[in-house]
Amino acid sequence: MRGAHVASMDQATRGKASNTGLPAPADAAQLEAILAAHADSEGALLPVLHAVQETFGYVPAAAVAPIAEALNLSKAEVTGVVSFYHDFRDAPAGRHVLKLCRAEACQAMGGRGLAERALRRLGIGWGGTTANGALTVEAVYCLGLCAIAPAALLDGEPVARLDGPALDVLCARAEAP
Numbered sequence: 001m002r003g004a005h006v007a008s009m010d011q012a013t014r015g016k017a018s019n020t021g022l023p024a025p026a027d028a029a030q031l032e033a034i035l036a037a038h039a040d041s042e043g044a045l046l047p048v049l050h051a052v053q054e055t056f057g058y059v060p061a062a063a064v065a066p067i068a069e070a071l072n073l074s075k076a077e078v079t080g081v082v083s084f085y086h087d088f089r090d091a092p093a094g095r096h097v098l099k100l101c102r103a104e105a106c107q108a109m110g111g112r113g114l115a116e117r118a119l120r121r122l123g124i125g126w127g128g129t130t131a132n133g134a135l136t137v138e139a140v141y142c143l144g145l146c147a148i149a150p151a152a153l154l155d156g157e158p159v160a161r162l163d164g165p166a167l168d169v170l171c172a173r174a175e176a177p
């Protein structure tokens with residue numbers, strides 16, 4: 001990995017808070033520290049992206065060029081990995097995050113219909129956030145709760161044996177301002 005530096009980070013976005021009040025999208029010092037911590041590591045991209053998301057709540061577009069430069073990758077390679085893995089966000093999440101399981105056992109227990117119902121009700125797609133910034137819905141692929149499917153996580157807390165009314169209640173609670 002080349003020496004970590006963030007000279008190419010967009011100066012215009014550095015240090016500004018986002019409109020949603022979530023962490024600033026491009027804190028050069030924090031990004032530089034993340035890149036420095038992974039200097040000389042083999043296969044550093046995934047650990048770096050995880051650290052960036054943990055720090056900022058998502059992978060800001062402004063961070064792609066410095067990450068690519070530090071890891072000797074193209075920006076397209078970095079962006080491709082961010083968009084391929086469902087774990088990574090390219091925009092800040094809402095105040096609550098609902099992860100609905102889309103793996104086989106949950107789908108077999110009606111998960112697909114439940115998810116469609118929830119997304120329709122909220123007026124968003126997968127990975128989307130409600131207009132009031134309250135709730136983001138993301139896909140997850142098996143939570144290890146197959147025996148009590150369909151399963152979900154709300155802000156990291158497992159929810160099992162979901163049905164329509166239960167999911168409506170969950171969404172309504174999470175959507176509340």
Ligand code: FES
Pocket residue numbers: 101102103104105106107141142143144145146149150151
């Ligand atoms: S398939 Fe959904 S928890 Fe395993």
